[in-house]
Amino acid sequence: MSEVLQAEVIQAVESGQQLCLRGGNSKGFYGRELTGEPFGLSKHQGIVNYEPTELVVTARGGTPLSEIEAALTAQQQMLPFEPPHFTEASTIGGAIASGLSGPRRPRFGAPRDLLLGIKLLDGRGQILNFGGQVMKNVAGYDLSRLMAGALGTLGILLEVSIKVLPLPPQETTLLFEADTENAHAITQRLSLDAAPISGSCHMDGELRIRFDCDETRVSQLQKRFGGERFENAEMFWQELRDQQLAFFQTDAPLWRLSMPPAADFALPGEQLIEWGGALRWFKGDHSMETIRSAVGVTGGHATLFRNGDRSGEIFHPLNPTVTLLHQRLKRVFDPKFIFNPGRLYPE
Template sequence: MAAIEQFRDQVRAAAAGKRPLRIRGGGSKDWYGGLLQGAILDTRVHTGIVDYEPTELVITARCGTPLAEIEATLAERNQMLAFEPPHFGEHATFGGAVAAGLSGPRRANIGAVRDFVLGAQLMDGKGEVLKFGGQVMKNVAGYDVSRLLVGSLGTLGLLLEVSVKVLPRAFAETTLQFQMSEIEALRCLNEWGGQPLPISASCWCEGVLALRLSGARAVDAAVVSLGGTVLNDADAFWTALREQQHAFFKGDAPLWRLSVPSTTSAIVLGGPQLIEWGGAQRWLRADSAAFDVIRRAAVAAGGHATLFRGGDKSVGVFQPLAPAVARIHARLKDAFDPAHIFNPGRMP
């Protein structure tokens, strides 16, 4: 294809001149990760759904395909991207969603982006097209490189095409709300998580716990069992949460993302928090000057902290890697991108 040749020429010229390239789709997540640099390599010229087999629950699309187009196509067959990737803008692309590796409210109960990726095509730093995985669940012998690319923010190469598993939409969904404290909400979420309840999302903020139930007849039984108040217009609530348009996310204070075990009790860090994923994901509004305290608290809980949006990126966006892990990352980067031209500085 002409787009592939265009990419190859741009990559090889950049490698020869050791000039950085900034891989970019719709630019909806430009703020995520480290500081941006390099000439833009625009993926939107490589677009389109390559293959979609509703009966096989698999869709394959090119990197520049609008994420909204993917979701609309799936909706026609009553299917969905189960990991609910956030768009963060109307121009979000499929490749960008996979490269960012961000999942929405359903992640804790259904799985992350990485869990649904079956295969990928990648252009490496030499301009070569590499293929990993395939279009079925059991297709990998050895290291699963296609899933390694998820969340790599384009630092290993240019994602050209990705195949992902999709799921049917739930037959029924109901969202319940409960008035309770943070500690009480964490206790309930862990207690309910050990029961056969059709929970598909949770959110606690400012004394209110929202719990989404998805399925069929099990939803009605769970509503009777749990009580609470039914939330009207629940779809709008969960979409606003996924897109960070919820009132908690408004304002200029730096936004931190803490990933910790769901059983972790309340973490007091001097700023308002919103808790998702049964307690495993905690959003914090706090000054980036407190990064040492925030990161120590996350590590002490057995997790890590990311300066997700805003603030002073010089403190480091991502939690520093352990030396052994950092060496693995460096070797991978050398293997896929010998000249280190792809998205330098975007992540460790």
């Protein structure tokens, strides 16, 4: 199948046909407007190698996340970055290309932190290998990490090798009544106590915190910090991860704000706060300039995640130095601008 894709890419390069890469299309809403001929990758699927004792899984880019997670669960393991699915068709290639993480991100890292190696089909039609399939083989320049969050603009992820981890022996969620300030204080106190937090969510005056630990430790934390046991927690965290909660059911522009956890973000609007304050989902009747200015003051950045005008600057503008690096990388991996043109920034 790799050879078939390679031949099709070479043909596109020769004809100058731009391609819109599409796996499960679960994240077609993300990024700037899609252009180019649809180029399906969902048939390039399957787990290539999985040795539970090595804590690494290698799979083709079009492999459904559900298939990988089922194989891992059978061995009491997981993808540590808890990738959002959004739809049942979500693939591992799309998860890496988007660079998005779920509630476990602060505890275990982002996709780029767990990506050990890739097989890439570049914009010249070459198949390249970066990194390795075991952790001890990863050395030198880690070019594979460049693909995490690149939204397919640098090439097609034919295969990815990812570090996996054991499932926690138990998960428990505590619910606290708290405003934004108190929610941050509670989360900080728990962090200073080395509490094994694997998810946090504050909205509508309620703070939910998920812990990966046994009953004894949870009881100690509850006795010291308060909070009530929250039932149906597994469903809640899945709906948060996949944006199925009522907060996300809107046609209004949805902003993804990354900023220091303790930052004061005072614009009127609705917020759902994750990652102890480092990630905030925001809905408000403000211009792009106003939102980015308010976030920029804190040292953060703002992305128009869903809805709204997708023809402009969806992602926070880069400074000139980073813009130049971005452009040079694009020219190296995709010199004829075949893959997902303009998906990240205007080209």
